[in-house]
Amino acid sequence: MPVLLAPDRAPALSELLRAADTVGLGCSIVGVPDAGSLKIAGIGSLNSAGRSEISFLSNPRLQSQLDDCGAAAVILRQQDWDAYCARHDAQPLWAAVLCPQPYLMYALLAQWFDRHRQAGLPKGIHPSAVIADDAELADGVHIGPLAVIESGVRLAAGVRIGAGCVIGAGSTIGPDSLLHARVTLYHGVHVGARVILHSGVVLGADGFGFAPDPRTPGAWAKIAQLGGVRIGDDVEIGANTTVDRGAVEDTVLGNGVKLDNQIMIGHNCRIGDHTAMAACVGVAGSTTMGQRCVIGGAAMFGGHLTLGDDVHISGGTAVTSDILKPGRYTGVFPVAEHGAWQHNAAVIGQLAQLRKRLRAAERQGIAGVSGQPMNHKQDTQ
Numbered sequence: 001m002p003v004l005l006a007p008d009r010a011p012a013l014s015e016l017l018r019a020a021d022t023v024g025l026g027c028s029i030v031g032v033p034d035a036g037s038l039k040i041a042g043i044g045s046l047n048s049a050g051r052s053e054i055s056f057l058s059n060p061r062l063q064s065q066l067d068d069c070g071a072a073a074v075i076l077r078q079q080d081w082d083a084y085c086a087r088h089d090a091q092p093l094w095a096a097v098l099c100p101q102p103y104l105m106y107a108l109l110a111q112w113f114d115r116h117r118q119a120g121l122p123k124g125i126h127p128s129a130v131i132a133d134d135a136e137l138a139d140g141v142h143i144g145p146l147a148v149i150e151s152g153v154r155l156a157a158g159v160r161i162g163a164g165c166v167i168g169a170g171s172t173i174g175p176d177s178l179l180h181a182r183v184t185l186y187h188g189v190h191v192g193a194r195v196i197l198h199s200g201v202v203l204g205a206d207g208f209g210f211a212p213d214p215r216t217p218g219a220w221a222k223i224a225q226l227g228g229v230r231i232g233d234d235v236e237i238g239a240n241t242t243v244d245r246g247a248v249e250d251t252v253l254g255n256g257v258k259l260d261n262q263i264m265i266g267h268n269c270r271i272g273d274h275t276a277m278a279a280c281v282g283v284a285g286s287t288t289m290g291q292r293c294v295i296g297g298a299a300m301f302g303g304h305l306t307l308g309d310d311v312h313i314s315g316g317t318a319v320t321s322d323i324l325k326p327g328r329y330t331g332v333f334p335v336a337e338h339g340a341w342q343h344n345a346a347v348i349g350q351l352a353q354l355r356k357r358l359r360a361a362e363r364q365g366i367a368g369v370s371g372q373p374m375n376h377k378q379d380t381q
């Protein structure tokens with residue numbers, strides 16, 4: 001039971017479904033009498049939820065866990081409810097909330113409980129926070145201990161700034177955004193509404209921009225990074241992820257982008273709406289990704305690339321050229337016992353030569369069948 005309200009604050013099941021914005025999911029409540037009035041104080045798993053909690057079944061393979069479920073209500077699909085009823089003569093002690101998308105409904109209910117939890121957190125400005133005189137703070141802003149708010153910062157209503165955060169000069173943060181402890185925004189970073197930044201996030205550090213300086217052999221001249229970072233609405237960025245500022249124009253993350261922990265987004269990148277990346281992805285500078293892309297963990301992207309909309313990249317894949325067609329792309333060399341891997345790698349290193357030999361053999365075979373003279377011209381393709 002990750003969230004538990006006091007009994008006098010627990011909503012009735014029907015009220016909870018309305019409050020959690022489940023409109024459009026087409027849910028209905030069946031089972032125990034007067035199920036809509038059941039008090040729901042929290043959420044639990046099928047095998048741990050108690051009589052004041054709601055649970056959910058999204059994987060049909062876990063249907064057996066319904067047999068001993070002690071929850072007040074369970075979210076599940078119509079076909080799973082029918083399967084349960086077919087296996088049991090008696091009705092369960094829990095109410096069934098029928099929904100075609102039980103996992104989504106669980107997510108919406110979890111959001112409601114988390115908002116309720118956050119509403120009970122302390123508000124105000126800690127006396128140890130350092131706030132510039134010209135910073136603009138709207139109503140309901142919370143600033144934790146030892147946070148630093150620099151000149152020209154604007155914080156919208158409902159923003160929460162965790163302990164030890166630094167908000168650089170001229171940065172803005174939209175309504176109801178949450179910054180956990182030790183988030184750093186450099187100057188000129190703009191964050192939208194309802195954004196969540198986890199601990200260790202750094203937005204707006206200098207991009208990796210250097211020009212060769214032939215005046216000293218091997219030396220590099222720094223290119224000042226004059227752009228900023230612009231984050232859309234409803235974005236979530238995981239712990240210790242970094243987004244570099246642009247060299248001239250802004251680095252941009254669109255609305256609804258979800259980034260896992262320890263991701264690096266290079267300068268001048270543009271990430272389309274609702275694109276999601278798993279942990280440890282590295283995106284080199286000036287790469288553009290379309291909308292609704294899904295990037296597996298530890299994927300790598302060379303710079304100045306373009307991905308179209310709805311491109312899915314498998315984990316560990318190295319992307320070195322543009323991908324414009326929607327679909328799933330994989331470039332991972334399968335793991336094997338080391339000796340076998342060495343033999344396979346040696347063969348891959350000879351593929352170009354093997355291709356030439358195969359094409360030459362094919363020509364010889366065709367010439368032999370047709371009776372025509374063989375063409376001994378070297379294959380250079």
